[in-house]
Amino acid sequence: MVGALERVVGESFVLTDPDLRAPYEVDWTRRFHGSARLVVRPKDTDQVGQVLRCCHEAGATVVTQGGNTGLVGGGVPDRGEVVLSLTRLDDLQEVDTLAGQVSVGAGVTLARVQEHAAASDLHFPVDLAARDSATIGGMIATNAGGIRVLRYGSTRAQVLGVEAVTVDGRVLTRMDGLVKDNAGYDLAGLLTGSEGTIAVITRARLRLVPRLQHRVVALLALDSIEVAQNTLRRVRTAMPSLEAAEVFFADGLDLVLEQTSATAPFAAPHPVYLLLECAAREDPTEELAAALEEVEDLLDVAVGTDAESRARLWELREAHTAAISAAGVPIKLDVSLPPARIGAFLARLDDVVAAIEPAARSIVFGHLGDGNLHVNLLGADPADYNLEAGVLGLTTQLGGSISAEHGIGRAKVAWLHLQRDPTDMAVMSAIKGAFDPDGRLNPGVLFPRR
Ligand SMILES: Cc1cc2nc3c(=O)[nH]c(=O)nc-3n(C[C@H](O)[C@H](O)[C@H](O)COP(=O)(O)OP(=O)(O)OC[C@H]3O[C@@H](n4cnc5c(N)ncnc54)[C@H](O)[C@@H]3O)c2cc1C
Known part of the structure; x- marks a missing residue:
């Protein structure tokens, strides 16, 4: 061969x-x-x-x-x-400014698509910290979420077409970018989130949105997750320009400050941090300041209006993934919960972890606006699957999802039954079988290895 x-x-x-x-x-x-x-x-x-x-x-x-x-x-x-x-499939077509769309190779990185769109005064609205390496093909395959889902939706909402190759080498093309097209099954939609198990994505047609130049970032120090959620409720209602609402906690910030060159945002540590970003055609700073005046229990606030100060505040949140990995090999769980259950999840998490592995500690951060928490367990054997069972079991008991945005991969195959019933699993398996009858694409991903 x-x-x-x-x-x-x-x-x-x-x-x-x-x-x-x-x-x-x-x-x-x-x-x-x-x-x-x-x-x-x-x-x-x-x-x-x-x-x-x-x-x-x-x-x-x-x-x-x-x-x-x-x-x-x-x-x-x-x-x-x-x-x-697929990193060599890095072709970028000219932006179609009439349609507000662009066709790109599956191996193009997110950062390159963002730069390319910006040159036409447009914006590709999915964003995540791995932007310099993550590819459009990988993002479609995982239906990546990231930091701007609350305003623009996940990758799925930006995919207007795909080209993909089947396991036996046939090319399936749906690249016309028609916004309305109900001619048969939505195969681009099916490929989105399929984690490389049914076909190989080679190109994509992406939706672009207007580029909003005026931005403000505020990092709020708060006393509890309940206060953070109430603050988000108020700001979300008051400000259609809200693009991101991210949460992290004192232990995560400590790790970031220990592992990176970032500087502490406040003179003293606080239990909960809520990072908000708003973007609009006109400067949203005053509008955000007015919305925050209504917030009781605000312990402290840091605001970034220029690119440099905004990036400094974002670094405190985005450096979490790297800082956690620098501290050890983490067990990473990416769950979503109904907003009303987030407090209960966080209140029970440490007890669930301690009952299984007393030496483990959890560092949590995430996309609060989407009910998405990243639970990182350090100090445990990365091969200890009991911890995953405990935390994912707690998640499904509270009505949540065992995979908010990272996918099932190999990591969570054993737990999919917690969330999907036998009929659901059988339908997914039939779809896999229709595309890849011998199970040759990504064996062991999403489905148990045969
Ligand atoms: C620092 C950091 C921050 C992150 N933040 C986020 C975040 O905020 N939100 C989020 O959703 N994810 C996040 N991620 C996870 C990751 O960046 C995403 O899952 C991303 O979509 C993966 O893209 P990739 O090109 O690296 O894919 P890979 O890691 O190479 O592959 C991921 C999966 O997609 C499949 N695949 C890849 N390319 C194709 C293709 N062309 N056709 C078919 N299948 C394919 C692979 O087989 C695999 O199953 C983060 C990761 C890091 C390291």
Whole structure:
């Protein structure tokens, strides 16, 4: 198979040497790793089709990889699969300013799409801290959320079309970008969030929105999660320009200050921090200040109006993922809850964790505006799945989701039954079978390995 693949993509784009394969074989958290038979790096859709045909004929299993920033072990090999890396599919088409859309290759990073749209005074509204590495293909495959979902929706809401290659190398094209198109099943919608289990996404047609130049960020110090939620309720109602509402806590901020060069925002620590960002055609600072005047129990506030001061405040939130990973190999759980249950979840979390592993500690942060909390467990054996069972069990008891935005990957396959009933699982399995009857694409992701 190596020779056949080399003839398709060129010798230097088939990596068999263990040192060259190594970065593709471990995930961002270092929790998930395995060995690849080889890594293949096609440059366009035609090559992806030929590569998949070769793998199909050889009966090889394939793991698709974009920027390898996924947090649930879905993009790294497990047991000798071929890694299909798509970072060379990095073509950016001219922005269609009439439609407010752009077509891009699956391997283009989020940051490049954002810059490209900005050059036409438009904006790609999904944003997340891994923007310099995460690819559009990976974001569609995971239906990535991020920090602006409360205003613009997740990646799904921005996908107007996709091109994808099936396991046997056929190309499926839905790239016309029609805003209204009810001709049959929404296959682009089905591929969004499919985690590389049914086809390989090679291009996408994306929705862009107007670029809002005037921004303000406020970091509020508060006493409790209940006060944070009440504050968010008021600001959300008062300010249609609200784009982000992020939460973190004293222990997470301590870790960020310890592990990075960031400086403390306030003279003294506080229990809860709520970061708000508003963006509009005109400066929203005064409107935000007026909305915050109504907030009782505000312990302190720091405001960023220029790009530099806004970035300083954002760093305190965005550096959490890296600071946690620098402190150890975390068990990362990404849950969402009905807003009314967030307080109950946080009140019970530490007891649930301590009952299973007294040495573990939890660091929580997340997208409060979407009811999405990232629970990071440090000080535990990363292979201890009892902790996941405990925390995800608590989540579903409270009516939440075991995966808000990162996906199921390999990490949460064993817990999907907590949330999806047997009929639901059977329908999903039938869809997988229709696209990939032999289970060759991302084996062990979303469904148990056969
Ligand atoms: C610091 C940091 C912050 C993050 N913040 C957020 C956040 O706020 N919100 C959020 O949702 N996520 C976040 N993530 C997770 C991650 O960035 C997203 O899941 C992202 O969408 C993954 O993109 P990727 O290109 O790195 O995909 P990969 O990690 O390479 O792959 C992820 C999954 O998608 C599949 N896949 C990749 N490309 C394709 C393709 N072209 N076709 C089919 N399947 C494919 C893979 O097989 C795998 O199952 C964060 C990660 C880090 C490291």
